[in-house]
Amino acid sequence: MITEIITFAIPDGMTRDDVIANYRRSAPTWRANPELIRKNYLFDAETRRAGGVYLWRSMEAAK
Template sequence: MIIAITKFQLPSPITPDEAKQIFLSTAPTYQGVQGLFRKHYVLWEDRKTVGGIYLWNSRAEAEATYTECWKAFVRDKYGSEPSVTYFDSPVLVDNIAGEIISDE
């Protein structure tokens, strides 16, 4: 499994409620994406930095999403260049499902 963290700057700070509305506007586009297990939208404490923490099946599936088209969407919607950082995640503890999942 792979974790990808995306990050970008907003032109001005927003409230958590404003962030929620923005995030809800794009959330449906991530439903059913091949290889995406979960996405967490995040708002940094500075209230100007936003992004996502994604759990992917593989890096190839993640990279298939973070294309130039995706970067252009972020630039157009939020006015800044996004960054993507990847991490290997060989073990996941899911306390909601009561499972420990590992790469096979």
Template sequence: MITVVVNFDLPPGTTLADATARFQDSSQKYLGAPGLLRKFYLYNAETMTGGGAYVFGTRAEADALLNDAWVASITERYGS
């Protein structure tokens, strides 16, 4: 197993409710993702950061999902 933790800056003033809504909107795309065993969403109001912790069966499965296109989608969604 491999765990990948990703952190990113949230737009200033993002509340827990705002972050939760964004996270819920994105959650469907992870259902049934090959090799993804578990995903946790992260939010820190003090540092205005969000992120995710992803648990995969193998490194290859992690690399297949968390690729350049995925990074671009996170950048577009959260602006960081």
């Protein structure tokens, strides 16, 4: 298994609710990927960073 951590800056003007709405829209796509064991979404209001923690079955799947 491979753990991948991705973070990115939240665009100016984007609210927590906007970020969560984007996460909810993307969740079905991630759930449909058989190579992804688990995904956790990240959000930090103080630093205005968001992202995800992905647990993949293999390095090839993570690419």
